[in-house]
Amino acid sequence: MIWRWILIGLVPCLFAGCFGDTGVREVGGSYDPRFLANEEPSDPLDVQQVRSTSKNDDVVVVVGRVGGSAKPFVDGLGVFTIVDLKIPTCSSDPNCSVDCSVSPEELKQSLATIKLIDDSGTLVGKDSRELVPVQVNSIVVVKGRASVDTHGNLTILAQNLAIRNQK
Amino acid sequence: MLLPWEYGVRNLMRRPLRTLMTLFALTTVITLVFVVVGFLRGMERSLSISGDEQVAWVFSMLAEENIETSAIEASIPSLLTSSIGSTFNRFDVDYVSPELFLGTRVTLPNQKSGFGLVRGVTVTAPLVHRKVQLVSGSWPQKNEILVGRLAGTKLGSHDGLLKVGDVIEFEGASWTVSGHFQADGSLYEAELWCRLEDFQMATKRQDISLVALQVKTPSAMSEVQLFCKERIDLELTSISESEYYAELREFFQPLRTLAWVVVWLVAAAGVFTGLNMMYGAVAGRGREIATLQAIGYRRRAIVISVLQEGLLLAAAASLVAGVLALVLIDGWAVRFTMSAFRLRIDGEAIVVGCLIGLLVGVLGAVPPALRSLRVDVATGLKAI
Numbered sequence: 001m002i003w004r005w006i007l008i009g010l011v012p013c014l015f016a017g018c019f020g021d022t023g024v025r026e027v028g029g030s031y032d033p034r035f036l037a038n039e040e041p042s043d044p045l046d047v048q049q050v051r052s053t054s055k056n057d058d059v060v061v062v063v064g065r066v067g068g069s070a071k072p073f074v075d076g077l078g079v080f081t082i083v084d085l086k087i088p089t090c091s092s093d094p095n096c097s098v099d100c101s102v103s104p105e106e107l108k109q110s111l112a113t114i115k116l117i118d119d120s121g122t123l124v125g126k127d128s129r130e131l132v133p134v135q136v137n138s139i140v141v142v143k144g145r146a147s148v149d150t151h152g153n154l155t156i157l158a159q160n161l162a163i164r165n166q167k
Numbered sequence: 168m169l170l171p172w173e174y175g176v177r178n179l180m181r182r183p184l185r186t187l188m189t190l191f192a193l194t195t196v197i198t199l200v201f202v203v204v205g206f207l208r209g210m211e212r213s214l215s216i217s218g219d220e221q222v223a224w225v226f227s228m229l230a231e232e233n234i235e236t237s238a239i240e241a242s243i244p245s246l247l248t249s250s251i252g253s254t255f256n257r258f259d260v261d262y263v264s265p266e267l268f269l270g271t272r273v274t275l276p277n278q279k280s281g282f283g284l285v286r287g288v289t290v291t292a293p294l295v296h297r298k299v300q301l302v303s304g305s306w307p308q309k310n311e312i313l314v315g316r317l318a319g320t321k322l323g324s325h326d327g328l329l330k331v332g333d334v335i336e337f338e339g340a341s342w343t344v345s346g347h348f349q350a351d352g353s354l355y356e357a358e359l360w361c362r363l364e365d366f367q368m369a370t371k372r373q374d375i376s377l378v379a380l381q382v383k384t385p386s387a388m389s390e391v392q393l394f395c396k397e398r399i400d401l402e403l404t405s406i407s408e409s410e411y412y413a414e415l416r417e418f419f420q421p422l423r424t425l426a427w428v429v430v431w432l433v434a435a436a437g438v439f440t441g442l443n444m445m446y447g448a449v450a451g452r453g454r455e456i457a458t459l460q461a462i463g464y465r466r467r468a469i470v471i472s473v474l475q476e477g478l479l480l481a482a483a484a485s486l487v488a489g490v491l492a493l494v495l496i497d498g499w500a501v502r503f504t505m506s507a508f509r510l511r512i513d514g515e516a517i518v519v520g521c522l523i524g525l526l527v528g529v530l531g532a533v534p535p536a537l538r539s540l541r542v543d544v545a546t547g548l549k550a551i
Contacts (some may be wrong), residue, residue, distance in 0.1 A: 016214055065498040069228055069404060074392040104229055104402060111399045 013084045035078070035116055035124070035131045040162040041143040047084040047112045049152050054146040060154060061143045062163075065089070066134055067097020076126035078116030078131055082140060086110070095136050112154040114142055114161070120156070132161060139164040169468045170459070175475040182448065186331030186480065188442040192417055193385035193484035194491070197524040198436035201492035203430045203511035204519050206501070207423060213508035214416045217353035218409030221255070221384070222295055223391040226377040228404040232411070233485040238374045239403065241265065246401075247378055250394050254380055262381035264288060267366050269376070270505070273359070274336040275329070284358045284505065285312075285337060287366030287375075295379045298353050300377040304331045304346020311345035315361040317507040320500035321357040321396040323495035326461020335359075338369040354412075357507040380410070434523050445477055457541050457547025462477050466540045474529060483527020492520065 035165055044063035045053075054060050066072055067089070073080045083097060087110050090096035098107060098145030116124045116131060144158030179186050225247060230237035244265040248254055255262040266288050273283035288389075304308070307313050314329045315321075331342045342361060348354045367373060382388060388407050395403040408412075411493065414481035449456070456469055469515045 027262050066312065070231065071404070074389055074396055076386060076389045077393060079393055079396055081399075107400055113399070149397075151397045151398070153397060156398055 004155060008126055030130075031055070031133055032126075032131045034118075035160050036133075037141075037143070037160045037162040040141045044141045046086065047082060047110055047154075048086070050112065050146065050156075051109060051152070054154065055147060056146065056148050058103045058146045059143070060146045060156065061111060061141065063139065063141045064112060065097060066138045066140060067136055068107065069098075072097065072136060076125065076127055078126060078128050079113065080134070081111055081113050082142070083107070084110035085139070087135060091104065097137050114140070114144075115155055115157050116161075117157050119159070134161075134163060139163055168464065170472040172475070175472050175479065178437075179479060180474055185444060186286065188463075189440060190480060190484050191436055192353065192440040192489070193481055193524070193527065194439065194487045196433055196527065197428040197485050197488035197520060198491050199395075200430055200431045200437075200523050201432070201488055201512060201520045202496055202510070203426050204219070204516045205492065205496050205499075205512045206268075207426050208513055208516045209508045209529050210423075210503065211416070211509040213352055213354055213506070214412050216298070216351055216420070217355070217382075218412035219297065220388075221408055222379055222381050222408040223388055223405050224377050224379055224408060224411060225301065225395065225403055225405045228402045232406065232414070234453055235270055237268075237376045238372075239377070239401070241373055241375050243375070243401065243403070245377045247380060247391075247394065251380070251382070251387075251390050253383045253390050255383050260294065261293065262291065262294045264292045265375045266365060266377050266379060266380040267363055267370070267372065267375050268293065268381055269338075269366075269370065270338050275322060275324060276333045276335065277324075278490060279324065281324065283318065283322050283337065285366065286358050286360050287361050287363040288360050288460055292379075292408075294361070295348065295381050295489070296355060297381075298351040299348050299355060300350070301495040302347050302349050304344070307345045307361050309362065310340060310342055310365055312353070313362065314344050315356040315358045315360070316347065316349045317356040317500050318359050320502055321507040323502065335471075340365075340369045345503075352509065354506040354508070363488065378411065399432070417499070430523065434527055437524075437527035441477055441527055442534060444480075445473065445532045445535040446538070448476065449473060449539045452539070453547045456544065456550075457544045460544045461548065469540065471535040473539065474532045477528045477532025478525060479528075481524050484525030484528075486522065489517055489521060492498075492516070494501045 011036060025109045041061045044061040047062055047064045050060050062082070065083065065085055066080055066084040067117055068081040087102055087107065089101040090099050116128060118124055124131060134140060141154055141162040141164060142158045144156040147155040200337050224234070224235055225239070225243065227239050228235040244263050248263050254456045259405045266286055268284070268286050270282060270284055272280050286357070303315070319329055329344050331344050331346060335344070336342070348360070363375070374385045380391070382391065386409070395405045459469055460466065490502065492512045496510055499510040500507055501510060
């Protein structure tokens with residue numbers, strides 16, 4: 001008799017792990033296809049290279065990893081930061097985009113801000129993660145217009161982007 | 168047919184000393200449950216009430232949300248005001264508060280010292296931190312300090328210690344208490360506020376820890392984030408105050424889980440107390456229970472009567488513990504890592520405490536009730 005109840009009790013264990021958040025953002029959901037490039041732009045440069053060579057209004061192609069801070073995305077806007085691929089990530093934490101050994105000065109020279117704009121050139125008022133399947137540490141290739149301010153901060157205004165390590 | 172209600176009540180009165188001792192033990196157990204639940208409710212409330220979704224904190228990206236270690240240029244507030252259009256403004260006053268925040272050793276008037284939280288602020292601070300209200304005294308002038316309602320507790324003393332005119336010392340300077348403030352039970356109440364320039368002078372710093380600014384709508388928080396992302400050179404990051412405290416709540420989740428484990432362990436102790444008492448009560452009544460069955464009462468009726476005894480005792484203990492909790496525990500101020508808060512015995516705490524109390528009563532009475540029916544009627548009638 002008691003074995004019957006034990007067996008009944010064990011049945012839910014068979015389904016353990018079938019439900020709940022797996023922590024991986026699903027790709028191919030209701031993203032906006034306008035913001036995802038059909039093919040990867042050719043000859044992309046590193047973030048550091050673009051920062052040192054580009055001027056205002058130059059059209060640039062840059063490759064970088066989404067990250068640079070604990071929260072690289074701006075909530076509710078098509079804006080996020082990318083970091084140069086040479087900057088190491090943490091080996092222990094998949095959500096960490098920059099290793100602690102990187103100096104703040106080096107990190108500053110390796111960051112760029114990506115702004116997704118629509119056809120009229122207006123910043124998209126929707127979270128980047130809802131527009132394209134990106135997450136922290138996604139490698140993106142972006143073609144867009146550079147905007148460099150007097151302090152050397154690089155912002156790239158792009159209408160779409162390509163994602164390399166799309167899961 | 169059930170046994171009369173009075174039968175159970177009278178049974179409790181047959182052994183008054185044992186009943187009283189069990190009542191005392193159950194009351195102690197349930198009061199302990201109230202203490203832990205009150206702790207949880209107090210912490211939960213102070214964390215949830217502390218956040219304002221229209222207030223953003225801008226601080227150093229390198230500080231990793233540890234505001235104490237943050238250091239940003241003193242020119243950032245004006246830069247933010249000129250760059251962020253959605254900053255709240257009334258009568259030409261921008262709701263932007265530059266602040267220097269530090270945990271430091273404070274020497275009290277009685278020469279004892281404790282770890283205090285000091286915030287250097289300007290007159291815009293109460294505009295941004297809308298819950299803060301001056302309840303006595305006046306806004307601090309040079310080398311004066313405004314004391315939060317729970318600052319005394321945070322300093323390891325009692326709340327009434329720092330009176331207006333008292334002198335305390337920290338960072339090598341003497342500070343006179345100018346008044347007291349409250350903040351609706353939020354974590355600010357554990358702080359000491361002084362003028363920003365005085366605190367900068369005392370700490371020999373020219374920078375600030377953070378800028379707290381109020382935006383017109385919660386959705387305008389994105390504008391603040393955008394500014395921080397674009398001005399990479401300033402190494403800034405931002406978070407909404409409500410998000411910050413939500414993350415803090417998340418951080419303390421293991422502690423809450425541990426507190427609930429304590430609640431259930433304490434409750435288990437109560438169950439054993441009840442079991443002990445009810446086994447004792449039932450053991451000497453074998454003949455009586457057999458007689459009840461012989462005259463026609465069903466087993467179910469006898470079980471219900473024993474359960475009634477346990478429940479009555481637990482209900483009385485819950486009531487006494489509830490009153491004790493409301494009178495003695497509610498409002499107790501406790502020190503807690505980087506702040507202080509008050510234990511809170513609210514409606515929810517009362518319901519949880521009393522339900523656990525009743526559960527203890529039922530669980531403590533069921534096994535003895537069932538055991539009493541194992542003996543058959545004939546054997547029971549012959550029992551001594």
